[in-house]
Amino acid sequence: xxxxxxxxxxxxxxxxxxxxxxxxxxxxxxxxxxxxxxxxxxxxxxxxxxxxxxxxxxxxxxxxxxxxxxxxxxxxxxxxxxxxxxxxxxxxxxxxxxxxxxxxxxxxxxxxxxxxxxxxxxxxxxxxxxxxxxxxxxxxxxxxxxxxxxxxxxxxxxxxxxxxxxxxxxxxxxxxxxxxxxxxxxxxxxxxxxxxxxxxxxxxxxxxxxxxxxxxxxxxxxxxxxxxxxxxxxxxxxxxx
Amino acid sequence: xxxxxxxxxxxxxxxxxxxxxxxxxxxxxxxxxxxxxxxxxxxxxxxxxxxxxxxxxxxxxxxxxxxxxxxxxxxxxxxxxxxxxxxxxxxxxxxxxxxxxxxxxxxxxxxxxxxxxxxxxxxxxxxxxxxxxxxxxxxxxxxxxxxxxxxxxxxxxxxxxxxxxxxxxxxxxxxxxxxxxxxxxxxxxxxxxxxxxxxxxxxxxxxxxxxxxxxxxxxxxxxxxx
Numbered sequence: 001x002x003x004x005x006x007x008x009x010x011x012x013x014x015x016x017x018x019x020x021x022x023x024x025x026x027x028x029x030x031x032x033x034x035x036x037x038x039x040x041x042x043x044x045x046x047x048x049x050x051x052x053x054x055x056x057x058x059x060x061x062x063x064x065x066x067x068x069x070x071x072x073x074x075x076x077x078x079x080x081x082x083x084x085x086x087x088x089x090x091x092x093x094x095x096x097x098x099x100x101x102x103x104x105x106x107x108x109x110x111x112x113x114x115x116x117x118x119x120x121x122x123x124x125x126x127x128x129x130x131x132x133x134x135x136x137x138x139x140x141x142x143x144x145x146x147x148x149x150x151x152x153x154x155x156x157x158x159x160x161x162x163x164x165x166x167x168x169x170x171x172x173x174x175x176x177x178x179x180x181x182x183x184x185x186x187x188x189x190x191x192x193x194x195x196x197x198x199x200x201x202x203x204x205x206x207x208x209x210x211x212x213x214x215x216x217x218x219x220x221x222x223x224x225x226x227x228x229x230x231x232x233x234x235x236x237x238x239x240x241x
Numbered sequence: 242x243x244x245x246x247x248x249x250x251x252x253x254x255x256x257x258x259x260x261x262x263x264x265x266x267x268x269x270x271x272x273x274x275x276x277x278x279x280x281x282x283x284x285x286x287x288x289x290x291x292x293x294x295x296x297x298x299x300x301x302x303x304x305x306x307x308x309x310x311x312x313x314x315x316x317x318x319x320x321x322x323x324x325x326x327x328x329x330x331x332x333x334x335x336x337x338x339x340x341x342x343x344x345x346x347x348x349x350x351x352x353x354x355x356x357x358x359x360x361x362x363x364x365x366x367x368x369x370x371x372x373x374x375x376x377x378x379x380x381x382x383x384x385x386x387x388x389x390x391x392x393x394x395x396x397x398x399x400x401x402x403x404x405x406x407x408x409x410x411x412x413x414x415x416x417x418x419x420x421x422x423x424x425x426x427x428x429x430x431x432x433x434x435x436x437x438x439x440x441x442x443x444x445x446x447x448x449x450x451x452x453x454x455x456x457x458x459x460x461x462x463x464x465x466x467x
Contacts (some may be wrong), residue, residue, distance in 0.1 A: 108257070
């Protein structure tokens with residue numbers, strides 16, 4: 001049973017593996033505002049965790065800290081046993097922003113980002129993979145349109161295609177369903193379920209941590225549910241995915 | 242993908258973005274032409290050919306320096322919109338490849354402006370170089386790279402500042418002084434033929450080597466800063 005803000009999420013099949021994420025008394029301050037307060041949590045490799053909490057609870061900050069995009073003010077973070085900043089390429093993060101170039105087409109964007117993660121692939125192979133990634137999120141008909149011309153939902157799906165293209169071991173998603181209709185959200189969930197059940201290139205089980213306000217949608221992905229309130233971790237409960 | 246291919250991937254992307262938006266080139270060209278035309282109207286270059294030769298090197302580089310500044314700020318603005326820079330921070334590709342690709346793109350943009358500006362400058366200032374003109378083919382690229390490599394680095398450094406447009410010249414101008422001095426002196430030497438530009442070219446080469454190495458090595462730190 002968790003005590004004193006110490007929580008663990010373990011997938012029984014991968015309980016022996018080194019944890020994907022380990023936070024030890026992590027706090028993050030923005031000036032005098034405390035966004036995260038002494039959070040200690042361990043997420044096993046292969047676990048799929050849904051993070052809940054009201055606006056300003058610290059969900060996005062926690063994802064950024066795990067991704068290595070923000071340093072903790074206090075405490076330590078390790079991802080696959082190492083500093084998160086040393087895990088470039090193994091962690092992918094989808095934020096509220098698309099992290100795509102508005103002036104490039106969906107296909108050009110994904111070919112470009114795909115090339116940053118791939119060794120030795122030809123340009124045509126990269127283009128082919130990018131087209132497949134866009135097809136998987138239902139954007140194939142729009143892959144030659146500039147991202148700046150996409151609707152919010154299409155941008156969201158293009159952004160998901162970008163993070164999945166890098167085949168990460170740890171996938172961090174910040175409110176991935178927020179601008180999607182139910183049909184698009186469900187097909188995104190299907191794609192994510194497929195992602196977590198396939199082992200990664202490095203042989204590790206893939207780990208997923210996502211935040212949402214729409215738990216009923218994300219339920220199929222929730223092996224565990226983590227709840228934040230006022231920057232504190234209040235619970236980590238195993239749920240049936 | 243090897244390092245060179247990574248650099249070329251970033252370069253291609255920056256060239257494509259510029260081709261579609263023309264944010265950098267248009268601003269630079271307009272600014273540089275404006276400086277050249279206004280200064281040509283301030284005095285009559287045809288009446289003072291010797292003085293014109295003596296000050297033209299300085300005028301040219303000042304016009305290019307300030308024009309380049311507009312492009313340098315713009316080049317990183319593309320990476321911050323939609324938080325694309327965060328995607329680079331998480332990518333497996335070496336951070337320095339992103340820097341080198343962007344510096345090369347900026348170098349090409351400034352060179353394109355120089356190609357347009359040079360004949361206009363020659364006509365407006367009635368310039369007939371008295372030294373070895375071919376040496377300008379060494380001085381111009383070297384000087385441009387010296388401006389661009391530091392400018393790209395310090396533009397990235399000032400990205401997280403609210404006053405980045407103001408901060409860039411404040412940081413870049415003092416640190417570029419040795420390079421500016423060398424490129425102005427070398428250009429003046431070629432235009433006037435009064436002295437040899439070799440020493441100043443050597444200074445410029447040393448500056449370029451030192452600062453390119455430092456910028457490439459330090460860029461990872463800049464990129465991963467909070």
